[in-house]
Amino acid sequence: MTSMKSQETTLLTTGLRTYSKTRRKAMLKSAAIHFVLIVACIIAVYPFLRVVSISLRPGVALLSTSLALIPKGATLDNYRTLILDKDFTVWLWNSLIVSVATVLIGLLLAATAAYAFSRWKFPGRRQGLVFLLLTQMVPPGMLLLPIYIMVVRLNLFNTYTGMIIAYSVGSVPFSIWLLKGYYDTIPKELEEAALVDGADPLTTFYRIVLPLAAPALAIAGLFSFMTAWNEYMMARVMLQKASMFTWPLGFQKLRDQFTTQWGVFSAASVLVAIPAMLLFLYSSKWLISGLTLGGLKE
Amino acid sequence: MLPLTWDIVVQGIGEVGKLIFFVAVAVISLEVVAYLILVKWLKFKNALPFMLMLPALAGVAILILYPFGFNIYLAFSNMSMYRFKEFSVGWQYGISNLLDVFRVPVLQRVTFFQLFLRTFIWTAINVVFHVLGGLILAILLNRPMRGKAIYRTLLVVPWAIPQVIAALAWRCEFHYQYGFVNILLEKLGLRAVQWMSDPFWAFIAVVVVNIWLGIPFMMVTILGGLQSISPDYYDAAQIDGASGWQQFRFITLPLLNPILTPAIILGVIWTFNNFNVIYLVTGGGPMEGTDILVTSLYKAVFEFYRYGFGAAYSLVIFLFLLVFSVIYLRISGGFKGAWEA
Numbered sequence: 189m190t191s192m193k194s195q196e197t198t199l200l201t202t203g204l205r206t207y208s209k210t211r212r213k214a215m216l217k218s219a220a221i222h223f224v225l226i227v228a229c230i231i232a233v234y235p236f237l238r239v240v241s242i243s244l245r246p247g248v249a250l251l252s253t254s255l256a257l258i259p260k261g262a263t264l265d266n267y268r269t270l271i272l273d274k275d276f277t278v279w280l281w282n283s284l285i286v287s288v289a290t291v292l293i294g295l296l297l298a299a300t301a302a303y304a305f306s307r308w309k310f311p312g313r314r315q316g317l318v319f320l321l322l323t324q325m326v327p328p329g330m331l332l333l334p335i336y337i338m339v340v341r342l343n344l345f346n347t348y349t350g351m352i353i354a355y356s357v358g359s360v361p362f363s364i365w366l367l368k369g370y371y372d373t374i375p376k377e378l379e380e381a382a383l384v385d386g387a388d389p390l391t392t393f394y395r396i397v398l399p400l401a402a403p404a405l406a407i408a409g410l411f412s413f414m415t416a417w418n419e420y421m422m423a424r425v426m427l428q429k430a431s432m433f434t435w436p437l438g439f440q441k442l443r444d445q446f447t448t449q450w451g452v453f454s455a456a457s458v459l460v461a462i463p464a465m466l467l468f469l470y471s472s473k474w475l476i477s478g479l480t481l482g483g484l485k486e
Numbered sequence: 487m488l489p490l491t492w493d494i495v496v497q498g499i500g501e502v503g504k505l506i507f508f509v510a511v512a513v514i515s516l517e518v519v520a521y522l523i524l525v526k527w528l529k530f531k532n533a534l535p536f537m538l539m540l541p542a543l544a545g546v547a548i549l550i551l552y553p554f555g556f557n558i559y560l561a562f563s564n565m566s567m568y569r570f571k572e573f574s575v576g577w578q579y580g581i582s583n584l585l586d587v588f589r590v591p592v593l594q595r596v597t598f599f600q601l602f603l604r605t606f607i608w609t610a611i612n613v614v615f616h617v618l619g620g621l622i623l624a625i626l627l628n629r630p631m632r633g634k635a636i637y638r639t640l641l642v643v644p645w646a647i648p649q650v651i652a653a654l655a656w657r658c659e660f661h662y663q664y665g666f667v668n669i670l671l672e673k674l675g676l677r678a679v680q681w682m683s684d685p686f687w688a689f690i691a692v693v694v695v696n697i698w699l700g701i702p703f704m705m706v707t708i709l710g711g712l713q714s715i716s717p718d719y720y721d722a723a724q725i726d727g728a729s730g731w732q733q734f735r736f737i738t739l740p741l742l743n744p745i746l747t748p749a750i751i752l753g754v755i756w757t758f759n760n761f762n763v764i765y766l767v768t769g770g771g772p773m774e775g776t777d778i779l780v781t782s783l784y785k786a787v788f789e790f791y792r793y794g795f796g797a798a799y800s801l802v803i804f805l806f807l808l809v810f811s812v813i814y815l816r817i818s819g820g821f822k823g824a825w826e827a
Contacts, residue, residue: 255670301539327759332788
């Protein structure tokens with residue numbers, strides 16, 4: 189009787205022991221995973237935290253080898269200098285107006301073209317879609333020279349018009365792919381019903397399809413906005429007058445005076461990066477589905 | 487006083503308003519002409535889709551096809567800064583431009599073959615690290631765990647920061663004395679590195695920046711792919727006694743393929759074409775030691791003003807990209823199904 193009982197307890201204790209062993213192993217594994225992820229997060233975020241920290245440095249401590257995230261004597265002076273003494277607001281305005289106009293023109297071109305690709309099986313449709321992909325492969329800089337020469341000959345150098353023309357078609361192929369993918373998901377029956385009721389195809393498109401595609405239009409618009417807003421190389425070629433600079437050019441100018449303007453440059457970076465990051469985080473899931481070209485829909 | 491004055495705002499809106507009005511008028515008149523020709527005159531069967539595409543076609547023709555053709559034309563010219571208006575065109579110029587790409591230094595010292603090799607190394611290192619880093623992080627994140635949303639958000643930060651800002655900020659941080667990279671190295675007891683004056687270390691610096699920038703895209707893409715794999719496969723594999731590696735090799739990788747293929751193609755094209763990171767972090771220097779094909783193209787054209795040569799050079803680069811993409815698409819079966827909607 190007693191021997192059986194002791195046997196039972198030994199069974200129980202070995203069971204408990206193996207249980208606690210696997211449990212400890214699982215906990216170790218989970219701790220290791222968290223550790224790796226935390227290190228990765230620090231690497232991902234630290235450079236930006238540094239920018240924030242430098243933007244708060246007072247002028248006297250601008251060049252220091254301290255790694256403290258909140259600098260001694262933290263101040264918002266750099267932000268005041270940036271907004272009142274530098275052309276920061278002008279750069280932002282230039283970028284804004286160019287980007288908004290680019291989005292409007294780009295969407296005007298892409299919205300109807302994508303509809304044609306989605307609904308009609310005309311000859312050359314497939315080749316057209318592949319061609320749009322191919323345009324994305326053209327190295328940056330290849331069309332820069334011809335477009336630069338065009339803009340100079342049209343006397344549009346250093347103007348918003350020249351910039352907008354140069355930008356406007358850039359994101360059209362991507363927008364067409366994204367919108368086509370979305371139109372494909374709208375049931376054709378809706379349009380067929382409207383056509384039976386006597387509406388012409390164009391009215392059907394504007395009244396029924398376009399409103400339904402509003403979210404996709406918003407996303408396509410958002411992405412062409414971000415492309416134009418962040419563009420650097422074309423702007424560098426097209427704009428030479430400091431008052432016409434878009435923010436990437438202006439920022440580079442600030443950075444070139446690194447030793448004197450590091451704080452101001454960092455303040456500018458913080459002010460532009462934070463809204464951009466929020467917008468990006470909000471919209472990134474749609475970006476992925478657009479980037480994989482709708483070719484992966486299950 | 488704010489530097490942005492009311493006048494600047496009004497002027498800007500006026501100019502842009504005029505442009506948009508002009509574009510609208512151009513689109514409408516184009517459509518009217520197309521309607522008259524295609525519908526009234528030719529009674530063309532596919533008139534409607536064609537008219538829907540017409541504005542985009544015109545835009546692509548004016549701003550992609552025409553410049554592309556003009557670029558080929560320029561490749562056959564001797565255009566340069568001194569011959570901007572009066573340049574001549576002829577076969578002999580085209581041939582000598584093309585030969586020059588392989589014959590003389592593209593910039594001051596670096597040759598096409600060096601640049602090509604460097605671009606290849608640059609692309610290979612970056613894409614391998616992007617995919618590996620993205621894969622590891624995605625696998626770690628693909629499980630129920632505390633703080634998953636926070637990790638994901640923080641890890642995406644390098645992708646979310648505008649690239650220009652990230653590149654310029656990193657450039658400051660590679661400063662010998664005040665950049666955090668060297669400060670950290672010294673705190674760890676290592677020697678500070680001459681990041682910006684030694685070509686080898688400068689190349690390491692741009693690679694580090696670009697790997698940092700590129701991992702989140704792969705991570706998010708792969709994570710999306712992992713989440714679409716049904717857990718049933720893994721349950722079945724576990725019952726059959728498959729090891730973790732076997733599960734990864736025979737379930738995860740094949741099922742990730744449809745996501746990985748386009749992501750890798752995009753990754754290769756983006757990295758190959760990456761101008762901003764190199765140009766803004768090192769400017770291609772020191773001694774042209776970090777230039778890749780696309781940065782040297784930009785510099786040959788806009789810093790050395792060799793227009794005809796640059797046009798020929800850009801055609802060579804484009805052909806390489808094209809051949810790569812076609813081969814890759816053939817091998818992988820790429821975007822199959824994308825147009826069978």
